[in-house]
Amino acid sequence: MSIIEVRDLKRSYGKQATRFDALKGVSFSIEEGESVAIIGKSGSGKSTLMHILALLDQPTSGEVILNGEKASAIKGRRLDQVRNKTFGFVFQQFFMNAKDSVMTNVLLPLKIAGISSKERRKMALDALKAVELDDKLANKASDLSGGQKQRVCIARALVNNPKIIFADEPTGNLDTATGEKIEKLLFDLNRDKGITLIIVTHDDELASRCSRQIRIKDGLLIEEVA
Numbered sequence: 001m002s003i004i005e006v007r008d009l010k011r012s013y014g015k016q017a018t019r020f021d022a023l024k025g026v027s028f029s030i031e032e033g034e035s036v037a038i039i040g041k042s043g044s045g046k047s048t049l050m051h052i053l054a055l056l057d058q059p060t061s062g063e064v065i066l067n068g069e070k071a072s073a074i075k076g077r078r079l080d081q082v083r084n085k086t087f088g089f090v091f092q093q094f095f096m097n098a099k100d101s102v103m104t105n106v107l108l109p110l111k112i113a114g115i116s117s118k119e120r121r122k123m124a125l126d127a128l129k130a131v132e133l134d135d136k137l138a139n140k141a142s143d144l145s146g147g148q149k150q151r152v153c154i155a156r157a158l159v160n161n162p163k164i165i166f167a168d169e170p171t172g173n174l175d176t177a178t179g180e181k182i183e184k185l186l187f188d189l190n191r192d193k194g195i196t197l198i199i200v201t202h203d204d205e206l207a208s209r210c211s212r213q214i215r216i217k218d219g220l221l222i223e224e225v226a
């Protein structure tokens with residue numbers, strides 16, 4: 001069974017004269033443990049697709065099937081729980097709470113999941129060790145370098161042992177050396193823990209490291225290179 005399958009996804013924005021069809025019927029499936037790059041030009045529909053895959057947005061028509069279950073049937077509180085338990089997000093718009101400490105930021109998904117405070121401290125510490133930031137756990141999130149902030153985001157994304165990590169341009173704002181470290185972290189998680197990676201990127205090198213590339217052009221999947 002595929003971890004995620006999408007069938008004939010369409011997503012339009014606006015109505016009538018201002019309507020824009022951002023996705024025009026996209027179908028594919030992703031198996032557990034794959035690393036998938038979603039690539040394509042600016043405005044092609046990559047983020048739209050990613051948000052629908054991550055159950056942050058709903059398609060105008062078509063279906064997302066998560067672990068064999070229709071996503072349209074997952075609603076309300078259960079939707080929050082499924083998202084929190086199954087996914088980790090490395091998105092620029094889900095940036096950290098700048099005033100809170102690194103530890104508090106990484107603890108957040110565990111708090112939402114209702115894990116006891118002792119257990120969540122231990123899990124958060126493990127995640128911070130994995131990204132080599134355990135020495136910065138008391139720092140305010142704002143008082144970190146760009147690469148360190150991105151590593152905190154990854155720690156927060158992996159702290160809940162998610163099945164899938166969604167990353168939107170995870171190395172976009174970083175220098176080459178730091179970007180390579182972040183890439184390595186993500187691919188180590190994929191290889192060692194079997195976490196499925198779904199990455200939106202303009203970076204050809206990062207895309208080529210993924211086991212698959214899904215190319216979107218004008219709202220359609222134009223080629224899939226395995």
Ligand SMILES: Nc1ncnc2c1ncn2[C@@H]1O[C@H](COP(=O)(O)OP(=O)(O)OP(=O)(O)O)[C@@H](O)[C@H]1O
Pocket residue numbers: 013014020022040041042043044045046047048049
């Ligand atoms: N809320 C919205 N209302 C209207 N149009 C939108 C909205 N969000 C996205 N679009 C349009 O849908 C198309 C796809 O946008 P999307 O953000 O998915 O592209 P993208 O491939 O991720 O682009 P980029 O690489 O620049 O981030 C674009 O033409 C965009 O202008």
